[in-house]
Amino acid sequence: MSIGIADSRDLAAAVAHDAIDQLAAAVDTINQLEALLKAARVGAGRDTETARLLDLGIYAISVQTNDFDYAREMLRGRLDSSAPQKPSASKRGAPCPDRLPLKVFAAGRQHEAARDLGVQQAAISKAIRVGRAVFVTRQADGSYSATEEKPFPSPRSGGAV
Structure with missing residues (x-):
């Protein structure tokens, strides 16, 4: 069974939209983890090994959140600038x-x-x-x-x- 070009474009657009949704869900989850680490950081003291590990985790999470946000926006931009899609x-x-x-x-x-x-x-x-x-x-x-x-x-x- 072959799939037509228009159908494959619709399918590609659907997959891209689903990927954008999954990236948004990942960002939400990472934001929750960041809040958890920040709450734990409050009770970790000032110059302790635990505090340094929590700071490192908070930094890593913020970098990952930015990476996912960037990937999501790039994907959305590529999708918007691609061939015209059927209006959803x-x-x-x-x-x-x-x-x-x-x-x-x-x-x-x-x-x-x-x-x-x-x-x-x-x-x-x-x-x-x-x-x-x-x-x-x-x-x-x-x-x-x-x-x-x-x-x-x-x-x-x-x-x-």
């Missing part, structure tokens, strides 16, 4: 066909999809990663709902009810 608003603004797979709904916009569904971005990422059969439907009021399809009876229960 058409996916969100137009009425949905009956329903969309979560992977399609969240392609390149996991944070926005999470907000639309009222969940954390990590939940979207994990559901896609493990291949859960989740489908998103747009409601008449413009909100979104998600439904997961599972086999019945469950394969784990051996068919017993």
Whole structure:
């Protein structure tokens, strides 16, 4: 099965947007670690070995945060300056066909999809990663709902009810 050029560009854009989302999540995690180290530093004294190690950790974290922020902005810039993309608003603004797979709904916009569904971005990422059969439907009021399809009876229960 071959993939068309337009489809491959859409796929590349979706992958790039997902990478930007993952970099943003990494920066959030690193910022939490930095806050933890700074809190520990307060009680470490002035010229102790522990204080010097905590200072080194805080420095390393700030460098890594800057590197991730730079990588995210460079990726976003490259994506914006690349070949014209289909406007993603058409996916969100137009009425949905009956329903969309979560992977399609969240392609390149996991944070926005999470907000639309009222969940954390990590939940979207994990559901896609493990291949859960989740489908998103747009409601008449413009909100979104998600439904997961599972086999019945469950394969784990051996068919017993």
